[in-house]
Amino acid sequence: MTTTATENPHRPSSYAPKQGDAPGLPIDPIAEAHRQWIAHGWVASADGMAAITSLMRAQQLVLARVEAVLRPFGITFARYEVLMLIYFSRRGSLPMRTIGSRLQVHQTSVTNAVDRLEAAGLVQRTAHPTDRRTTLIELTAAGRGLAERATEALNDRVFEHPGLTADAVTDLVGTLATLRHAAGDF
Amino acid sequence: MTTTATENPHRPSSYAPKQGDAPGLPIDPIAEAHRQWIAHGWVASADGMAAITSLMRAQQLVLARVEAVLRPFGITFARYEVLMLIYFSRRGSLPMRTIGSRLQVHQTSVTNAVDRLEAAGLVQRTAHPTDRRTTLIELTAAGRGLAERATEALNDRVFEHPGLTADAVTDLVGTLATLRHAAGDF
DNA sequence: CTCAGATGGTCGGACGTCCAACTAACGGAT
DNA sequence: ATCCGTTAGTTGGACGTCCGACCATCTGAG
Numbered sequence: 001m002t003t004t005a006t007e008n009p010h011r012p013s014s015y016a017p018k019q020g021d022a023p024g025l026p027i028d029p030i031a032e033a034h035r036q037w038i039a040h041g042w043v044a045s046a047d048g049m050a051a052i053t054s055l056m057r058a059q060q061l062v063l064a065r066v067e068a069v070l071r072p073f074g075i076t077f078a079r080y081e082v083l084m085l086i087y088f089s090r091r092g093s094l095p096m097r098t099i100g101s102r103l104q105v106h107q108t109s110v111t112n113a114v115d116r117l118e119a120a121g122l123v124q125r126t127a128h129p130t131d132r133r134t135t136l137i138e139l140t141a142a143g144r145g146l147a148e149r150a151t152e153a154l155n156d157r158v159f160e161h162p163g164l165t166a167d168a169v170t171d172l173v174g175t176l177a178t179l180r181h182a183a184g185d186f
Numbered sequence: 187m188t189t190t191a192t193e194n195p196h197r198p199s200s201y202a203p204k205q206g207d208a209p210g211l212p213i214d215p216i217a218e219a220h221r222q223w224i225a226h227g228w229v230a231s232a233d234g235m236a237a238i239t240s241l242m243r244a245q246q247l248v249l250a251r252v253e254a255v256l257r258p259f260g261i262t263f264a265r266y267e268v269l270m271l272i273y274f275s276r277r278g279s280l281p282m283r284t285i286g287s288r289l290q291v292h293q294t295s296v297t298n299a300v301d302r303l304e305a306a307g308l309v310q311r312t313a314h315p316t317d318r319r320t321t322l323i324e325l326t327a328a329g330r331g332l333a334e335r336a337t338e339a340l341n342d343r344v345f346e347h348p349g350l351t352a353d354a355v356t357d358l359v360g361t362l363a364t365l366r367h368a369a370g371d372f
Numbered sequence: 373c374t375c376a377g378a379t380g381g382t383c384g385g386a387c388g389t390c391c392a393a394c395t396a397a398c399g400g401a402t
Numbered sequence: 403a404t405c406c407g408t409t410a411g412t413t414g415g416a417c418g419t420c421c422g423a424c425c426a427t428c429t430g431a432g
Binding site for chain 4: 060064067095096097107108110111128131132133134135
Binding site: 026027028029030031032033036042044045046047048049050051052053054055056057058059060061062063064065066077081084088102103104105151154155156158159160161162163164166168169170171172173175176177178179180182183184185186 | 213214215216217218219222228230231232233234235236237238239240241242243244245246247248249250251252263267270274288289290291337340341342344345346347348349350352354355356357358359361362363364365366368369370371372
């Protein structure tokens with residue numbers, strides 16, 4: 001058929017080795033979008049578009065990798081972050097709203113995560129000694145143990161080999177900190 | 187833009203936060219987590235942890251900025267990406283499967299997005315001329331117009347001012363491309 | 373030609389996120 | 403002492419993502 005234009009450039013073959021030259025060389029969809037932006041005269045925004053789109057896609061792929069490691073522990077990355085935040089807290093407990101502001105997520109997301117962590121017996125809601133509005137979250141013994149084992153797994157299988165050189169990692173952290181600061185984080 | 191140490195990589199602006207006792211305000215939660223990682227002896231994974239956590243948070247903040255611009259148009263970023271993919275296609279239409287693989291999202295996510303776009307009258311499902319399994323998606327006139335207006339808004343209000351220097355943007359795109367490639371994108 | 377496996381799409385469910393609206397409690401002002 | 407604005411947390415709904423399961427169709431082997 002003559003109707004095979006942009007149709008078929010993708011055949012990643014999940015667990016095939018990615019080194020070596022594929023017959024039809026794969027296209028990076030973001031590089032392609034960047035070309036289109038230029039071609040349409042949107043020159044001033046082409047780089048920014050590429051950066052932001054890259055950020056979205058990279059996050060999605062990295063998150064999938066993290067979730068795969070966490071799955072055997074029965075938690076997600078969102079819940080892992082809550083666990084670690086409490087794990088590191090000086091008093092061993094944190095109010096809901098503090099968790100939300102540290103993680104930069106909506107209060108209702110914290111309620112959701114804590115509901116599931118509590119149902120799994122990993123954290124416990126307790127009363128604030130002086131402010132009856134406030135709910136303090138603390139780890140159970142099971143929660144503390146799981147936090148440590150999950151961290152070990154994540155360190156071994158993701159954080160130690162993020163897929164970048166050490167310099168690139170350091171640069172990335174700095175650049176993203178600038179971006180986060182501009183967007184209102186910390 | 188290179189940040190050398192692992193301790194205090196960034197002090198970008200002279201913004202003076204109120205140095206008060208309010209819980210968790212002036213400090214960067216990721217820098218704090220990095221400190222904790224070191225303190226617990228997880229030295230080899232501290233930088234990777236910071237990089238990946240930064241990626242998650244930055245994506246979330248940037249996405250919120252993008253969605254805010256898109257909201258008046260009645261679409262989300264996911265649907266915008268679908269629109270633009272078809273907009274740039276040579277024949278003006280793409281199969282569902284191709285959309286999914288280009289955007290690196292699950293088939294069901296494409297079904298979801300196309301359902302909503304079709305309900306809004308922005309795209310149209312049409313039959314593939316030879317393969318009856320395949321559904322082709324094409325833009326309506328309204329969809330094409332909205333894609334152009336939304337792109338103009340995004341270019342003006344986000345992509346032209348991503349919150350980074352031009353050099354940092356270029357660096358970021360390259361670094362994230364490495365990351366994406368390592369994670370199986372393109 | 374027939375049939376088994378591969379491929380394209382959809383459906384229902386689980387999860388995390390946000391928003392709007394609500395209840396409960398704190399705290400300052402009158 | 404009461405009132406009212408603010409704050410902490412929850413509920414219900416919308417949306418995007420993934421997964422498992424399912425049906426329809428295509429393709430290749432016999």
